[in-house]
Amino acid sequence: MSEMNEIKRPYHHGDLKRTIIETALQMLRESEGWQFTLREIARRAEVSHAAPYKHFPDKSALLAELALIGFDQLRADLENSIAPFPDSPIKQLSSASRAYIQFGETNPSHYKLMFSSDAGVKPNQVHLNERAMSTLGVLLDILRRGQIVGAFKKKPVEAQAAACWAQVHGLTLLSIDGLLLKEKVGENAAEAALRTLLEGLQQ
Template identity: 40%
Template sequence: MATKRKAYHHGDLAAELLRVGGELLAAEGPEALSLRELARRIGVSHQAPYRHFFDKDALLASLAAEGFMDLGRVVAKAAARHPNDSVGQLVAAGVAYVEQGLKQPERYRLMFGRQSSSPTPNSQQLEEESHAAFGHLVAIIERGQANGVFKSGDPQELAAAAWCQVHGLTSLLIDERLDEVPAGGKARRQFLAQMCGHLPDGLRRRAT
C-alpha cells in the first residue's frame, strides 16, 4: 500500500519493512527501532528502506496508521455486539479499546507519540485512520442521544470526553502507572469494564 507495483528485486520490500518493523517495534519499542537494524534483518542494504519511505518518521507513521486501523476495527466489532444498548456499546467499545492497546503496548505508544513535524503521505494516512477510528465513537454517542439515553450536547465533545477516559486508562496501564490492577484475563476485563463505566454512570451519587 505504501508504494505501488508488484515485485522487483526483493519482492515487495515495503510490506516486508512494515511486517518486520512491527515485530521489532513490539520487541524493542519505538525509540529502539533502528532503520539499519531493520534492513539488516531483512537482508538488504541500509539505504534500501529509503526507496519506500521518505523518512524513518514516515515508516513509523505507517506503523502507527496500521495500529489505528486495527483499533477502529476492534472497537466497531465490540460495539456491534450490543445492539439497542448505548451504554453497553460505549462500555464494550471502551474495554475493547483498552485491551487492544494493552495487546500492542509499544505500537500504542507510537500511535500517540510525537507527530513528525513535516507532513508526508504516510503521516496523512495516519491522520485519516485516526479520524476514522474516532468516528466510530461519535456514531455510538449519536445513536445514544437519538434514543434518549445520553444527554444532549455536541456529540463530538461527548465522544471526546469518552475518548479521553479510555485513552488515559490505556496509557496509564501501559506505563504501569496504576497500581492494584488485576492481571488475569477475566478479573482484568471486569476491572476495565468498571473503569470504563464510571464515565457513563457518573461519579456523583444519585438520589436513591
C-alpha cells in the same frame, strides 16, 4: 560446488516494502519504544542498509506509516467489538472501551507511537490526525444513537465524545505505563473508572 547450496535470491527482493513494514511491526512488538534501527530492519530483510530508502524517504516516514496502520487496526477492533450489540448503545460503549484499552495493552509500543507526533514523527501530521479522527467517528455514532434512543443525556455529542475518548486514552496509557496499580487505585480500576464516566453520561 558451494553455489549449489546457496539459494540464489534475486537481485530484487520483490516485496521489500511490505517486508520492511512487517519487520518493523515485529520489532515494535519485541521491545519498548521505536528505537529499532532502519539498518537492523534491512539486516533482517537480508538487504543492504540503504535499500529501505527506496521505499521510505526517512525513518519518520516509516513510523508514520506504522501509526496509520495502527489506527486502521484499532478502528477495526472497535467496530468488531460493537457489532454484537446493535440495539444497546450502553453495551456498545462499554464494549468498545474495553476493546480500545485492550488494543493498547496488547500493542503498547504501537499505541504510543500512534500518538507520538514528536519523537521523530512529524510529516503529514494532518493526514495522520485525520485517520486518528476517524476512530472518533465510531464513538460519535454510538453516542448519537444513544441520545436518540434516550440512553444518554441530550448534550453536544462532540463534548461527550471528547470525554469518552480522553477517558479511554488516559486509562490505556496509564495501564501501559503500569500506573494502575491495585494498591494505589484499587482492583479493576479501569472498569470502575468507565462506570463513573458512564454515570455522567446516562440520564
